[in-house]
Amino acid sequence: MHHRTAEFRALYSKVLADLKTFVGTKNDVVLFTASGTGAMEASVSNLTSPGDKVLVLSAGKFGERWESLAKTYGCQVEMVRSPYGETVTPQQIQEKLKPEHVALYMQGTESSTGVRHDVEGIARVLKGSETLLVVDAITGLGTTTFDVDGWGVDVIIGGSQKAVMIPPGLAYCAVSERAWRRMESTKNPRYYFDLRKERKSGAKGESSYTPSTALIAALSTALDYLREQGGGDLATGRDLLIRNAETAAAMTRAAAQALGLKLFAVSSPGAALTAIASPDGIDSGDIAKIFRNRFAAVIANGQGEMKGQLFRIAHLGLYDYLDTIAIIGALEHTLVEIGRKVELGAGLRAAQMVFAQSRGQVTRHGGLSAGNMA
Amino acid sequence: MHHRTAEFRALYSKVLADLKTFVGTKNDVVLFTASGTGAMEASVSNLTSPGDKVLVLSAGKFGERWESLAKTYGCQVEMVRSPYGETVTPQQIQEKLKPEHVALYMQGTESSTGVRHDVEGIARVLKGSETLLVVDAITGLGTTTFDVDGWGVDVIIGGSQKAVMIPPGLAYCAVSERAWRRMESTKNPRYYFDLRKERKSGAKGESSYTPSTALIAALSTALDYLREQGGGDLATGRDLLIRNAETAAAMTRAAAQALGLKLFAVSSPGAALTAIASPDGIDSGDIAKIFRNRFAAVIANGQGEMKGQLFRIAHLGLYDYLDTIAIIGALEHTLVEIGRKVELGAGLRAAQMVFAQSRGQVTRHGGLSAGNMA
Numbered sequence: 001m002h003h004r005t006a007e008f009r010a011l012y013s014k015v016l017a018d019l020k021t022f023v024g025t026k027n028d029v030v031l032f033t034a035s036g037t038g039a040m041e042a043s044v045s046n047l048t049s050p051g052d053k054v055l056v057l058s059a060g061k062f063g064e065r066w067e068s069l070a071k072t073y074g075c076q077v078e079m080v081r082s083p084y085g086e087t088v089t090p091q092q093i094q095e096k097l098k099p100e101h102v103a104l105y106m107q108g109t110e111s112s113t114g115v116r117h118d119v120e121g122i123a124r125v126l127k128g129s130e131t132l133l134v135v136d137a138i139t140g141l142g143t144t145t146f147d148v149d150g151w152g153v154d155v156i157i158g159g160s161q162k163a164v165m166i167p168p169g170l171a172y173c174a175v176s177e178r179a180w181r182r183m184e185s186t187k188n189p190r191y192y193f194d195l196r197k198e199r200k201s202g203a204k205g206e207s208s209y210t211p212s213t214a215l216i217a218a219l220s221t222a223l224d225y226l227r228e229q230g231g232g233d234l235a236t237g238r239d240l241l242i243r244n245a246e247t248a249a250a251m252t253r254a255a256a257q258a259l260g261l262k263l264f265a266v267s268s269p270g271a272a273l274t275a276i277a278s279p280d281g282i283d284s285g286d287i288a289k290i291f292r293n294r295f296a297a298v299i300a301n302g303q304g305e306m307k308g309q310l311f312r313i314a315h316l317g318l319y320d321y322l323d324t325i326a327i328i329g330a331l332e333h334t335l336v337e338i339g340r341k342v343e344l345g346a347g348l349r350a351a352q353m354v355f356a357q358s359r360g361q362v363t364r365h366g367g368l369s370a371g372n373m374a
Numbered sequence: 375m376h377h378r379t380a381e382f383r384a385l386y387s388k389v390l391a392d393l394k395t396f397v398g399t400k401n402d403v404v405l406f407t408a409s410g411t412g413a414m415e416a417s418v419s420n421l422t423s424p425g426d427k428v429l430v431l432s433a434g435k436f437g438e439r440w441e442s443l444a445k446t447y448g449c450q451v452e453m454v455r456s457p458y459g460e461t462v463t464p465q466q467i468q469e470k471l472k473p474e475h476v477a478l479y480m481q482g483t484e485s486s487t488g489v490r491h492d493v494e495g496i497a498r499v500l501k502g503s504e505t506l507l508v509v510d511a512i513t514g515l516g517t518t519t520f521d522v523d524g525w526g527v528d529v530i531i532g533g534s535q536k537a538v539m540i541p542p543g544l545a546y547c548a549v550s551e552r553a554w555r556r557m558e559s560t561k562n563p564r565y566y567f568d569l570r571k572e573r574k575s576g577a578k579g580e581s582s583y584t585p586s587t588a589l590i591a592a593l594s595t596a597l598d599y600l601r602e603q604g605g606g607d608l609a610t611g612r613d614l615l616i617r618n619a620e621t622a623a624a625m626t627r628a629a630a631q632a633l634g635l636k637l638f639a640v641s642s643p644g645a646a647l648t649a650i651a652s653p654d655g656i657d658s659g660d661i662a663k664i665f666r667n668r669f670a671a672v673i674a675n676g677q678g679e680m681k682g683q684l685f686r687i688a689h690l691g692l693y694d695y696l697d698t699i700a701i702i703g704a705l706e707h708t709l710v711e712i713g714r715k716v717e718l719g720a721g722l723r724a725a726q727m728v729f730a731q732s733r734g735q736v737t738r739h740g741g742l743s744a745g746n747m748a
Contacts, residue, residue, distance in 0.1 A: 002672050003542070033543050034408050034566065035583035041566045072565045161584060168377070169407050169543050169586030189563065191446045192408060192415045209409035210535060212543030212586065298376050 003213050009205030015216055016202050018223040019172055021234045025148040027174040030198045033212040036138040036159035039171035041069055042193035043134045043155045047103050049187035050074030055104040057088045061112035061304045066105040073188045085113050087268040090121035103132040108140025109270035112303045116144055116270030123151035132179055138162055139272040143245040143316045154179040163241060165317040166218040245271040248315035248324040251354045255328040255347035264310045273314045282338055284311040290337055295330040377587050383579030385594055390576050392597040393546055395608045399522040401548040404572045407586040410512040410533035413545035415443055416567035417508045417529045421477050423561035424448030429478040431462045435486035435678045440479040447562045459487050461642040464495035477506040482514025483644035486677045490518055490644030497525035506553055512536055513646040517619040517690045528553040539691040540592040619645040622689035622698040625728045629702040629721035638684045647688045656712055658685040664711055669704040
């Protein structure tokens with residue numbers, strides 16, 4: 001399909017409209033052919049000028065990416081940090097926030113640790129200020145509920161390869177009216193990631209530069225699938241997707257604890273993934289290797305300074321009951337293989353209990369977590 | 375396929391190595407998940423500092439894109455312009471070039487007009503200067519021969535959707551040692567399009583940010599196909615691809631002239647596409663519409679100020695003898711439909727003569743232009 005045709009314009013307009021519904025906002029959505037990091041960069045280059053003061057919330061590798069990005073664009077960066085595995089509280093933000101902060105950058109869920117940050121609470125702290133709230137929700141959208149317009153999230157960022165279940169290569173963001181206004185005066189350079197130019201093109205059903213047509217067609221199909229799961233309503237399908245991830249996450253957490261493992265994100269675990277601390281003396285890379293070699297299953301090692309110390313099990317998008325229970329079974333065998341004392345079946349039983357408790361609710365609209373997501 | 379696995383690293387390393395061969399250079403190649411414009415932006419943001427003087431060659435819409443990009447990044451831009459449909463001569467460059475120009479930005483082939491610029495001649499003018507030569511060859515690679523290292527092209531840029539025949543969404547560029555050195559001191563901000571960071575990641579078989587895995591797998595397959603066409607040698611396959619485009623372009627030009635049409639790019643037509651001036655009083659958009667509605671064939675209207683005034687027929691990548699002869703047939707009928715006096719078969723006959731003359735040569739290695747490219 002050529003991208004300068006009526007056929008493609010209809011597809012592109014539909015995808016942009018569906019993404020608004022998926023994100024849950026009235027704000028215009030802009031799409032880029034890029035990784036999610038591209039939309040993160042757009043949120044810095046379009047909303048700031050060199051020398052601007054910004055606040056960055058960081059408790060993991062992706063918080064640090066905001067820090068690097070803001071510094072790259074000449075911002076004066078003030079950090080609000082918490083240790084890996086923990087969250088940053090609205091109180092911490094309250095103490096650091098100053099009227100001159102032009103924007104606050106944060107993650108909805110921090111994929112390197114599995115923590116869900118309190119976007120709602122932090123949005124409340126910012127209410128009435130001129131500070132724009134920018135949320136990287138690349139793993140958050142479709143695994144966590146965001147009331148984007150109600151809370152006042154100015155920019156929320158998503159990617160194609162996470163909960164919307166297609167291959168990587170597309171990034172998108174929804175942008176508030178006051179963020180659009182801010183761009184009229186900001187001075188940092190942007191071209192490929194120029195949000196205002198892309199918004200104008202999008203209104204005509206086009207992208208400014210040749211888009212990844214194949215991925216946009218795939219995204220359209222994925223959103224149709226969610227609409228179908230929601231009985232014709234995309235927002236309902238998205239809510240089912242979130243509940244599915246929440247159930248899989250709760251099953252995994254219960255199983256890990258029943259097997260004597262320590263969860264890495266204790267205070268505020270998200271549903272996108274569960275990070276589990278590697279047992280003492282064990283390199284989590286070895287655990288990932290056993291999963292791969294024995295079960296052809298991909299679980300992730302820790303990133304950056306967490307490498308070797310934790311492993312991460314994903315729950316977003318297509319992962320369903322069957323995947324979750326299977327991975328928990330594999331986890332039990334893996335623990336035996338690395339020499340841990342394990343009561344085989346203890347993790348599985350704990351997960352079954354969680355699923356049974358949630359079942360009435362999560363299967364209401366057609367069994368999304370009963371194994372039919374794939 | 376997950377992008378942080380040994381399997382993907384092997385694929386990625388192979389694709390980067392094959393791209394070097396395809397481009398025909400010893401320089402390292404960097405790949406981005408983005409449109410070609412992303413790599414154009416990288417060539418500006420990585421190689422310049424605000425206030426730097428640069429030279430931009432422009433004779434069409436994509437030359438103007440270089441101008442906008444360089445201005446976006448605060449460069450002092452000196453233009454060397456020619457009218458649409460013409461080329462810029464090495465003499466024109468010679469007259470404008472000053473030692474303080476840090477870079478010269480140009481197209482290999484200007485897709486908006488079908489013109490091929492004289493990269494070799496301009497490279498000769500720059501020889502011995504400190505001015506880096508940056509060539510957008512998004513439609514040039516695979517349709518024109520570039521002696522990248524011999525001529526001293528510092529950055530050459532390609533995209534996935536052109537001669538390498540896969541869907542859009544990937545951009546790549548080959549970068550010379552002196553361009554890498556230049557980046558040590560340049561000051562413009564770059565993050566997603568940071569060439570040095572991406573080169574480091576590439577050396578480990580990785581991309582800095584989540585890449586478009588599906589398109590990279592497709593690119594690998596396309597390059598394998600070219601290798602196979604070249605009897606096991608990728609460079610030979612690429613040369614056949616170029617010769618195929620050249621034959622299709624020559625057939626199309628001969629046909630257009632036999633049908634009394636005026637070629638838009640007379641002095642230096644490229645092989646990527648042929649731009650044909652719309653007959654007097656006819657909107658070229660109407661011609662494109664007839665192609666689409668009657669023959670389900672996509673030909674392109676003019677871009678920007680050329681809209682309505684010319685139409686463009688592509689020859690790159692998969693387009694082969696069958697496509698070319700078929701489109702010429704459709705062109706004859708289209709001309710009849712818009713009320714032109716046409717001797718049916720005159721364009722086809724002229725194209726046949728061109729093909730017959732070239733045949734001995736272009737089918738030598740397995741008939742690339744004998745219809746088996748698809």
